[in-house]
Amino acid sequence: MVIGVLALQGAFSEHLDVLAKLNIETRKVKKPEHLEGLAGLIIPGGESTTLGRLMTKYELFDPIKDLVQRGRLALFGTCAGMIIAASEVVGYDQPRLGVIDIAVRRNAYGRQIDSFEADLEVPAIGGPPVRAVFIRAPYIEMVGPGVEVLAEHDGHPVMARTERVLVASFHPELTTDYRVHEYFVQQIAGK
Numbered sequence: 001m002v003i004g005v006l007a008l009q010g011a012f013s014e015h016l017d018v019l020a021k022l023n024i025e026t027r028k029v030k031k032p033e034h035l036e037g038l039a040g041l042i043i044p045g046g047e048s049t050t051l052g053r054l055m056t057k058y059e060l061f062d063p064i065k066d067l068v069q070r071g072r073l074a075l076f077g078t079c080a081g082m083i084i085a086a087s088e089v090v091g092y093d094q095p096r097l098g099v100i101d102i103a104v105r106r107n108a109y110g111r112q113i114d115s116f117e118a119d120l121e122v123p124a125i126g127g128p129p130v131r132a133v134f135i136r137a138p139y140i141e142m143v144g145p146g147v148e149v150l151a152e153h154d155g156h157p158v159m160a161r162t163e164r165v166l167v168a169s170f171h172p173e174l175t176t177d178y179r180v181h182e183y184f185v186q187q188i189a190g191k
């Protein structure tokens with residue numbers, strides 16, 4: 001199984017490191033041809049408008065969307081990656097994949113707490129809470145039918161999934177707890 005990490009902008013090298021620690025073969029994705037044969041793709045945190053601009057420039061939106069919709073590629077979007085995956089970005093008309101029926105609010109926690117950490121109960125993962133690092137994070141304002149909420153913080157969903165798409169508001173690649181990545185890998189392997 002090879003998992004790609006979109007390597008245009010943002011925290012991609014940390015995701016590659018975590019996957020390597022889990023003994024997963026990885027590939028940096030910068031162009032459409034790098035998607036060939038991948039079982040999964042992680043879209044990292046960063047800045048979603050910049051990420052969207054670069055994905056448009058390198059013509060990555062259509063092939064990724066097509067592979068996900070045909071059930072050929074599992075997607076994991078973290079933070080800005082969650083914004084890119086969403087069907088709606090509240091107040092912004094920015095390029096996105098629209099592969100998971102959620103409305104997300106950017107920079108949802110405001111300036112005064114623009115970065116913070118929290119312990120999240122994630123029943124689907126089990127065990128001790130997941131330590132989540134939020135950096136100018138979005139949260140999920142609306143989930144459509146067929147989207148399962150996996151974790152909430154302060155009454156807002158911050159982690160959710162469908163059969164092929166996993167999203168998280170936070171940065172699981174910035175801690176040494178690899179359970180969220182393991183969960184993504186297990187979701188792919190179970191298919």
Ligand code: GLN
Binds near residue numbers: 136137
């Ligand atoms: N605030 C960023 C955005 O709106 C996301 C921040 C992040 O990915 N850590 O795109």
